[in-house]
Structures are given as structure tokens and as C-alpha cells.
Amino acid sequence: MKQLEYPYDSDYILRKKKAIRRELLAREGIRYIDKRIAILGGSTTSDIKLILELFLLNYGIRPEFYESEYNQYYEDAVFGNPELEEFKPDLVFVHTTTRNIANYPAVTDSPEQIDALLDETMARFEQIWKSLSEKYKCTVIQNNFEQPYYRLLGNSDFTNIHGRLNFINRLNERFCQYAQSHQNFFINDINYVSAVYGIKKWADPGDWYRYKYALSVSAIPDFAFNLARIIKAVYGRNKKAFALDMDNTLWGGIVGDDGPENIRIGHEDAESELYTEFQQYIKAHKDLGILLTVASKNDEENALAGLARPDSTLKQDDFLIIKANWDNKDINIAKTAQEINIGADSFVFVDDNPVERALVEQQIPGISVPEVGAPETYIDVIDSNGYFEVTGISEEDIKRGGMYKANMERAKASASFDNYDEYLKSLEMKAEIKPFAPVYMARIAELTNKSNQFNLTTKRCSQAEIENFASDPSYITLYGRLEDKFGDNGVVAVTFGHAEGDVFHIDLWLMSCRVLKRGMEFAMMDELINEAKSRNITKIKGYYYPTAKNKMVRDFYELQGFTKINETEEGDSTWELDLGQPHKSGNVAIKVN
Amino acid sequence: MTREEIYGKLNEVFQDVFDDEDITVNDATVASDVDGWDSLEHINLIVAVERCFGIKFTMGETTGLKNVGEMVDKIIAHLG
Numbered sequence: 001m002k003q004l005e006y007p008y009d010s011d012y013i014l015r016k017k018k019a020i021r022r023e024l025l026a027r028e029g030i031r032y033i034d035k036r037i038a039i040l041g042g043s044t045t046s047d048i049k050l051i052l053e054l055f056l057l058n059y060g061i062r063p064e065f066y067e068s069e070y071n072q073y074y075e076d077a078v079f080g081n082p083e084l085e086e087f088k089p090d091l092v093f094v095h096t097t098t099r100n101i102a103n104y105p106a107v108t109d110s111p112e113q114i115d116a117l118l119d120e121t122m123a124r125f126e127q128i129w130k131s132l133s134e135k136y137k138c139t140v141i142q143n144n145f146e147q148p149y150y151r152l153l154g155n156s157d158f159t160n161i162h163g164r165l166n167f168i169n170r171l172n173e174r175f176c177q178y179a180q181s182h183q184n185f186f187i188n189d190i191n192y193v194s195a196v197y198g199i200k201k202w203a204d205p206g207d208w209y210r211y212k213y214a215l216s217v218s219a220i221p222d223f224a225f226n227l228a229r230i231i232k233a234v235y236g237r238n239k240k241a242f243a244l245d246m247d248n249t250l251w252g253g254i255v256g257d258d259g260p261e262n263i264r265i266g267h268e269d270a271e272s273e274l275y276t277e278f279q280q281y282i283k284a285h286k287d288l289g290i291l292l293t294v295a296s297k298n299d300e301e302n303a304l305a306g307l308a309r310p311d312s313t314l315k316q317d318d319f320l321i322i323k324a325n326w327d328n329k330d331i332n333i334a335k336t337a338q339e340i341n342i343g344a345d346s347f348v349f350v351d352d353n354p355v356e357r358a359l360v361e362q363q364i365p366g367i368s369v370p371e372v373g374a375p376e377t378y379i380d381v382i383d384s385n386g387y388f389e390v391t392g393i394s395e396e397d398i399k400r401g402g403m404y405k406a407n408m409e410r411a412k413a414s415a416s417f418d419n420y421d422e423y424l425k426s427l428e429m430k431a432e433i434k435p436f437a438p439v440y441m442a443r444i445a446e447l448t449n450k451s452n453q454f455n456l457t458t459k460r461c462s463q464a465e466i467e468n469f470a471s472d473p474s475y476i477t478l479y480g481r482l483e484d485k486f487g488d489n490g491v492v493a494v495t496f497g498h499a500e501g502d503v504f505h506i507d508l509w510l511m512s513c514r515v516l517k518r519g520m521e522f523a524m525m526d527e528l529i530n531e532a533k534s535r536n537i538t539k540i541k542g543y544y545y546p547t548a549k550n551k552m553v554r555d556f557y558e559l560q561g562f563t564k565i566n567e568t569e570e571g572d573s574t575w576e577l578d579l580g581q582p583h584k585s586g587n588v589a590i591k592v593n
Numbered sequence: 594m595t596r597e598e599i600y601g602k603l604n605e606v607f608q609d610v611f612d613d614e615d616i617t618v619n620d621a622t623v624a625s626d627v628d629g630w631d632s633l634e635h636i637n638l639i640v641a642v643e644r645c646f647g648i649k650f651t652m653g654e655t656t657g658l659k660n661v662g663e664m665v666d667k668i669i670a671h672l673g
Contacts, residue, residue, distance in 0.1 A: 015641040018612035046633050206652040210636075217640045 004058040005370070006384040010221040017050055024057040029365075031060060031547060033235060033449075033460045038066040038089035040073035042100035043214035051220050055228035059237045070212065073100075077128040080135065090462060091139045091231065092132050096125075097190065097214040098145045098168060105162045114161050122174045129178070129185065137464045139184045139234055141227065144172045146194035146215075149203035183442070184464050186230050186391060193226045194219070229386035235460060236449020239368055239387040240342050241291035242282065243333045245351035246303055246324070250282075250314060251275045252375070255306040256298055266311030274375055279313035281379050286318060289397030290388050291340065291404060294322040295332045295349070297356075320404050329356055330363035340404055341513045343452065343549075348387050350378070396443055396490050406487040407514055413486075424519060424589035427484040431520065431590045433527040436470035436477040436496070443491045444479055447510060452549040454521075455510040456542065456556060474498050476531050480524050482515055482590070489515055493524050502538045509542070509556070522586030525560050529583055542575040559586070594672055599646075599665055606641045610634065620662030646672065 003012060003020060013020065035056075039045050049065050056063050066087040068076045073094055076084055101121060105114045125142070132140050145168045148157075157163030172191055179187050194202040197219050204216035215223060232238065247254040252264030252271045264272040265279070286292060292314075296303050303324035307316045316322070321339060323332035329351070337344040345366030351357050352372065361369040370385055372378045410427070417423035436444055445463035452458065461469075469475045480493035492515045497506040506528075511521055532540055542557045557575035558564070561583060566574040577583070600618070607616045611629050624630040630638070639655050642664070648671035658664050 011641070011644040014637060015606065015609045015644070017637075019609065022612070047637065207636075210652055210656065213636075217636055218644070 001058050004055055013221045020054055032062040034062045035090045037063045038092045040068045040076050040094050042071055042073050042096040044212045045095055047220050051224040055225050059232040078131045089136050089138050093141045096143055098148055099214045104164050105167055107162045118170055137468055139462050141186045141188050141230055143188045143190045144175050146190050147199050149200045188227050193222055197222055229389045233389035233391045239348050240346040243293050243295045243347045243349045246296040248352040256302045260305040260309055263306055276313055278378050283314055286401055289400035292319045293336050294319055295329045296324045297326055298324040300324040330360045392442055410486055421588050429484045429590045431523050431592050432481040433478055433592055436479055440479050440491050441466050444494050447494050451510040453513050453552055455550050456544050456553055457508050458547050459508045469496050478527055482520055493520050504532050504537045504540045506542045519587045519590055523590045523592050526585050538579050540577040544573045546571040599668055602645055606645050610638050610641050618661045622661040
């Protein structure tokens with residue numbers, strides 16, 4: 001919903017929040033994921049909860065909330081609370097601020113006393129986080145501290161160890177270190193958000209003393225949006241790719257009219273420098289695993305000539321796919337999405353032309369089309385929307401662009417074989433199929449949240465849940481990594497399920513679409529059957545729950561030799577495999593472990 | 594801005610904040626007359642009124658309001 005995308009109108013959101021909520025819930029065809037979110041507050045949180053809900057609904061996340069009693073964050077976390085325990089949070093957000101720091105250094109304190117105070121303050125928070133992660137094994141999001149709105153020591157508040165600002169900066173550094181060394185723990189950087197908002201306006205002592213809001217009520221939308229960005233990233237709702245216009249988006253001018261020698265890019269003048277900074281910003285996304293593509297109304301020859309300029313930061317091979325032609329852009333983006341095998345709704349479309357933006361937005365449901373405005377605001381508008389909010393940079397991310405390229409090479413190679421099995425054998429595939437291992441937990445969680453098409457039950461899991469399944473003896477968990485002569489695909493298949501007596505239930509089965517039709521699902525099934533047999537399981541039950549996107553696996557269990565034992569009116573089906581009967585493997589070309 | 598004009602804008606604020614297009618308020622309206630006007634919604638109301646008229650109430654002004662009429666008096670005083 002446009003009203004909830006940056007640059008949004010905070011006043012409008014605050015005033016119309018009830019109507020916005022109604023409108024969000026009335027939308028049709030949204031595939032929500034449901035999450036239980038506990039807010040443990042050190043100050044009033046009621047509007048934070050309500051506005052956060054709007055942003056989450058807009059991201060396709062339907063939250064159910066637990067809200068601690070006023071200022072009971074420490075007690076709830078450390079001593080437990082039956083209501084919270086029963087709530088079983090998927091995620092706990094600890095809303096503390098500079099107002100919750102019980103003691104600041106006094107000017108008469110010695111350096112040792114101040115160090116001790118710092119340790120003590122930090123220990124209290126570590127106690128909270130440790131207790132939460134032990135009790136609930138869930139994701140924790142914690143605010144850092146905003147800077148104080150007055151400075152007793154003036155500029156020395158920053159450098160002198162007695163300064164509040166100095167103390168807060170040291171605490172923030174400790175929070176940062178903790179986040180760096182703990183998984184499933186994220187910082188909501190209110191130190192940054194409040195600085196952008198204006199520290200003095202943010203503090204608003206009036207709202208504190210009247211309502212016990214630790215931040216100005218007017219700042220709540222900015223606060224909640226920043227928090228929602230982290231939550232949606234944790235649950236795999238980030239975007240995956242850019243579709244970029246060229247003329248007056250990547251450079252100044254129109255390459256077809258002006259000629260490549262006359263477009264504004266490089267360092268010759270202010271406008272060229274501005275576009276160069278934007279190209280650098282876009283290019284930097286490649287290392288985060290964001291795919292770059294072009295959707296431009298141009299003759300291809302001219303488009304490439306623009307990128308071929310020696311002073312163009314972006315080069316032709318930075319892009320996975322370049323569509324420069326005269327078709328409508330929504331058609332080009334849809335084709336690009338199909339070729340890469342990702343959803344068209346996982347693109348961010350950047351174009352200076354409002355007419356093109358409106359068309360693409362209308363034609364492709366769910367795609368993000370930032371209102372980029374003038375060239376000097378491109379970066380701010382894209383960046384502040386947090387489409388690609390980073391919660392950890394994995395090996396996968398860094399290699400992703402290369403993997404998609406290798407996939408396109410494979411597609412070319414397959415065209416030269418008449419017999420598909422021969423082609424598969426020529427790929428020299430090797431798979432590693434093993435129980436969930438610590439190094440892959442993040443990737444496995446990511447896959448459960450991102451995979452839509454080859455996904456039988458579409459069960460979404462946080463990393464904490466994945467880790468729990470891995471350590472539960474009644475569970476069998478398997479990940480599959482696939483390598484071939486063109487490169488390493490990384491972890492591409494995941495399954496897990498649980499045993500009840502001698503029956504095993506498959507709770508989740510998914511595979512990345514980048515390895516479709518390679519036989520990986522059969523190699524996975526062989527391993528699952530072996531493991532099940534070693535645990536004296538006699539029967540495996542599989543489940544298929546249809547969604548708008550997973551029709552491709554409707555016959556999955558049939559192809560695996562299962563028998564259908566039930567199907568509901570909604571199309572949910574249950575399948576069974578008797579392990580007493582011989583099983584024929586469908587894997588022809590993958591060497592396992 | 595006349596008192597009447599203020600009420601025109603104020604009614605819209607009330608309608609948005611309490612999500613009810615039929616609300617109209619007058620000098621005598623008190624919190625118990627409006628569905629959902631509790632202490633939490635009061636905060637939103639005050640912020641929306643401030644934003645709508647481009648004013649900022651002092652802390653003291655918002656805590657002792659007896660009815661909507663007093664709120665309008667304060668708005669007029671701020672608009673000067």
C-alpha cells in the first residue's frame with residue numbers, strides 16, 4: 001500500500017490508522033504468514049504495536065501480539081510470566097530506550113566506577129537476552145540507545161567518560177558486539193532513526209511525562225517502519241532483484257537521441273557525478289546477492305553503448321539480464337522473472353518516468369515501485385524503503401549472481417543433448433545430503449521463508465525453530481547441497497518431519513527452483529527413506545497443501561511412489577509410503593555424499 | 594479562523610481518529626460521549642489535532658481539558 005511506503009506521511013498514518021488497517025485487511029489474495037510477536041516495553045508501547053501492525057500487514061505478515069505490562073520488560077524476560085509462556089512468541093522485541101538506563105555516571109565517579117557501572121548495565125540486558133533465548137528459543141530484537149537530548153558537559157559529553165553521551169556510545173558498542181556474536185539477535189538501530197528524525201524532536205519530554213512514551217508520538221511511524229523492516233527480513237520478505245530503467249535513471253539524457261558520447265555519466269559535471277554515485281549504490285547491491293536487471297525502452301545496441309562507456313560504473317556483465325526493446329516494461333520484467341525463475345513480485349522497479357511506474361505497478365501485483373522523485377533523491381527513496389534489509393550476509397548471498405549465471409549456461413548446454421538423462425549425467429552432479437548442520441541453519445531458515453513453488457506445505461520457520469528441530473530426537477532433518485561442473489548451487493533442498501511411533505510425518509519438503517528437473521528430490525527421498533528405516537519406521541506420510549504458487553508439486557508424492565489416502569475439498573492431500581515395499585529410486589545422475 | 598471553521602476541521606479529525614464518519618462534536622462534548630475515547634486514544638487525538646492546526650499544546654494544557662469546548666479555546670489561543 002502506497003501510504004505505507006517511504007516517503008510516507010506520518011501524520012496521515014497516525015490519524016487514519018484504523019481506516020488503513022481496515023483497508024489492509026480487506027485486500028484479497030494476500031498470502032499472509034502468521035507470527036506471534038511479544039513486545040516487552042520499558043515505556044508505553046500501545047501505538048507502537050498498532051502502527052507496527054500496519055507495516056507488517058503491508059509486508060504480508062499477520063502478527064498476533066503480546067504486550068508486557070508497563071515497564072515490565074525485565075521481569076517478563078527474566079522471571080517468566082505464564083501468559084507469555086503460553087503465548088509462545090516467535091519473536092520478542094525489547095523496547096528499551098535511554099529512559100531505561102537506571103544510573104548514569106556521576107561527575108565525581110572514578111574511571112573504575114564508571115567501568116563497573118557499564119558492566120552492570122550491560123549485564124542486566126545480557127540477562128534478559130539470555131533468558132529469552134533459553135526460554136523461548138526465538139528471535140530477539142532489541143533497541144539500541146538514542147542519544148540524549150541535552151548535554152551537561154557540552155561537546156565533552158562525547159569524549160569525557162562522565163558524559164551521558166559517552167556512556168551511551170559505549171553501551172551501544174557493547175550491544176553491537178553482542179549482536180555480532182549471537183545469532184537470531186538483531187538491533188533496532190533507534191540511534192540512527194532518531195538522528196534522522198531529529199534527536200530533540202524525538203525525545204519530547206512532554207510525551208514522556210504525560211503518556212510515558214519514550215519517543216514523540218509523531219515519531220512512532222518512523223520507529224515502527226524501521227522495526228518492521230527487520231521483522232520482514234527475518235521472515236524472508238525481502239526483495240531479490242532490481243529492474244532498472246536506463247535513460248535518466250542510470251545516466252542523464254537519452255542515449256538513443258543524444259548518443260552515448262553525450263549522456264551524463266562519469267565525473268565531468270555535477271549531473272554526471274550524481275548519476276555515478278547512483279550507479280555505485282546500485283552496483284554495491286551485487287555483493288549482497290541482489291540481482292541486477294534492466295528493463296529499458298531502447299534499441300539494445302544503444303543501451304549497451306551507454307554501459308560500454310569507460311566511465312560508466314555499471315558494466316554490461318554486472319547485469320544478469322538486459323531487456324532493452326520497445327515492449328511494455330511489465331512484460332519485460334515478467335519475462336526476466338521467468339528466465340531467472342523468481343517471482344515478478346520480488347523485483348524493485350526503478351524508473352524516473354511516473355507513467356512507466358504506474359503501468360508496472362498496476363500490471364505486476366506485489367512489485368515494489370519506489371517514487372524516486374528527482375535524481376538527487378533516488379538513493380534516499382530506495383534505501384529508506386529497506387527492500388533488501390540485511391540480517392546477515394551469507395556465502396550464498398555473495399555467490400548468488402554467479403549461480404544464476406551458471407544456471408543460464410546450463411540451460412544453453414541442455415539444448416545440445418537429445419536425451420535428457422545423458423544431459424544430467426554430463427553435469428557430473430554431486431550432492432551432500434545430511435542432517436541440518438550449524439553452518440547452514442541461516443540458509444535453511446531463509447529457504448523455508450523464500451520458497452513458494454516447490455514447497456509442499458509452505459511452512460515458514462525462523463532460524464531458532466530450525467535449530468530446535470535439528471536437536472529434537474524425534475525429528476529427521478535433511479538438507480541437500482548440489483554441485484555440478486558449472487558450479488556449486490549451495491543448499492537447495494530441505495526437508496524435515498517427526499516420528500510418532502513407527503510412522504514418520506513429513507512436515508516440510510522444499511527445493512529451490514534453481515535445481516528443478518535435476519533429480520535432486522529423488523536423491524533426497526532416498527536419504528530420507530534410509531534414515532527412516534534405520535529408526536524402524538514402517539510408514540512415511542506426506543502432505544500437500546495447495547497455495548496460489550505451488551501447483552508444480554501437486555503430483556510430487558505420486559511421482560515418489562506414494563499412495564494418496566485422503567483429499568479434502570480444499571485440495572489438501574495426504575499421502576503414504578509403506579516402507580515394507582521395495583522403493584525404486586528416481587535418481588539417475590546424482591552422486592550422493 | 595472562526596470557531597465554526599475550527600469545528601469543521603476538528604470534526605474531520607475526530608472522524609478519522611475514531612474511524613466513524615458520523616461523529617460531530619460541540620462545546621459540551623466530553624470523552625464519554627464518543628465511542629473509544631479512552632486515555633490511549635486521547636493521545637492520538639491530541640497529536641492529530643496538533644498536526645491538523647500546526648500547533649503544539651503545552652503539557653499542562655492537555656491534561657486538564659474538561660470538554661471539547663475547552664480544547665477549541667486552547668486551539669484559538671495558539672492560533673492567536
